[in-house]
Amino acid sequence: MRHAHEVGKVREAEQALMAALPEGELMRRAARGLAAVCAPIPPRAYGSRVVLLVGSGDNGGDTLFAGAWLARRGAGVEAILAGSKTHEQGLRALRAAGGRVTADEAVIDAADLVIDGLVGIGGHGGLREPYARLAERTAASAAVVVACDVPSGVDASTGEVEGVAITADVTVTFGTYKPGLFVDPGARYAGVVELIDIGLGPRLPEPDVVAPHSEDIRPPRPSPESDKYRRGVLGLIAGSEQFTGAAVLAAGGAVRGGAGMVRFASVRPAVDLVRQRWPETVTTVLEAGDVADVGSLVGRVQAWVVGPGIGTDERAEALVAAALGSDLPVLVDADGLTVLARRRDLLRRTAPTVLTPHAGELARLIGADREAIEARRLEHVREAAAELSAIVLLKGSTTLVAQTGRPVHVNPTGTPWLATAGTGDVLSGLTGAFLASGMPPLDAATAGAYLHGLAARFAVAPHDRPGEGQAPISAYDVITALPRAFRTLSGDTTWAGPG
Ligand SMILES: NC(=O)C1=CN([C@@H]2O[C@H](COP(=O)(O)OP(=O)(O)OC[C@H]3O[C@@H](n4cnc5c(N)ncnc54)[C@H](O)[C@@H]3O)[C@@H](O)[C@H]2O)[C@@H](O)CC1
Ligand SMILES: Nc1ncnc2c1ncn2[C@@H]1O[C@H](COP(=O)(O)OP(=O)(O)O)[C@@H](O)[C@H]1O
């Protein structure tokens, strides 16, 4: 996992470390790391035109020291001192190395490299002038932009962006990742994030946010003792007279997600379609009076997924109530979430509940404003998990998974091409398969989001080559690419082949 810490925790750890080190050592480490990332950027240090945007705090100090290092290696370094004061030793170091100070902001236009040292973890609120103007000018320049610690204008703890911010190609961050580098909108401004070890690790407490690596994703694998029941039977309640496609897509996610068996229940037209496309499923046609008994009609399962395409009428409500009335893990998605918005009482249960809303669905569930959720995703997903007593997977440009008392998991895979009807249904079926296998719900949701996003990337650009073009995808393409996504995960060494 990549660990991210909020500003308060970073400052505490830094203070403890600073007390144990010679003065200025921490900044030296940060500046050296920043310069080392900048040096190889074409046309490389010697003869390149480097512009430093220097604010009044230590972020500006790091940037001045890094600029001095680059100047000693032959770069032409000019610093724009934008703050009300300037880090003195940093400025002395830059001048001693042959760097210059300039008031001419036009140097940004012709720069090869701009280093953003306006604000770091000390930033609050939208960028004030002249910082905002400098950020806009930088965005219009062809220079490579490297942000020091965080892109100025991005809230390091939350990823909020108020107004203008620096758009970086690379962000060089120190000691630990910051949540704002992982979570949108901030993540969009950060570019590639490089972590520099400044020795903070041992002093850091539990992270606030984590982003899994491929090796952290461990979907269940069958063992020689496995049979279809032990692998996990998923009960899936999806589709209605009006919406049948959602059922086919959710069933596909579950089948390709490795469920031992999918027991599918719905109205006749949805059952007919699911059987045609996924003959592997065991189906139950629900007649008008059957909904309350769905559990016993379907047979034994280890987890439920309820919601995709079920509609929002009384019948749908009874289906959601029946699933949540069980003592099994239940994932509620799509229409099921709309039903829950008026029946929050159904969430009072002891078995785990996983909710998979997009921002609009979450807005209805917690009575918040959709735009506010998009702007402050981290805050809202945490609040929702606490308020709804559930594991909440908030979909969107960065998918977040929150469980109270645990760091928020942020999904590193995915692509904006996923924003197309039906892909969410695939995710709920896939995650449901993991729940049915007995995976802890936070891990199941994290693995679901990861593999779903990876499959989407493979569908968009199947050859996985740099520079390869991308094409629009359908939700079905995501299902088709799931096996390939699974195969990228670290292998199971116990497999000896047949015979
Ligand atoms: N504390 C430490 O031990 C270390 C800190 N380091 C660097 O120090 C940085 C933090 O330094 P500081 O605490 O001095 O804070 P910053 O340099 O991030 O920013 C503080 C200054 O920016 C101004 N400011 C804040 N928000 C603004 C806005 N929206 N518009 C315009 N001006 C704004 C403040 O008034 C203040 O003068 C880190 O991000 C990192 O780059 C590194 O050197 C590593 C060690
Ligand atoms: N801008 C975006 N960037 C990346 N992924 C996105 C973006 N917008 C939506 N997604 C993803 O697309 C999927 C859409 O799901 P959802 O909104 O439930 O659609 P549907 O209900 O039509 O299936 C989710 O996995 C979500 O995380």
Ligand SMILES: [K+]
């Ligand atoms: K910065």
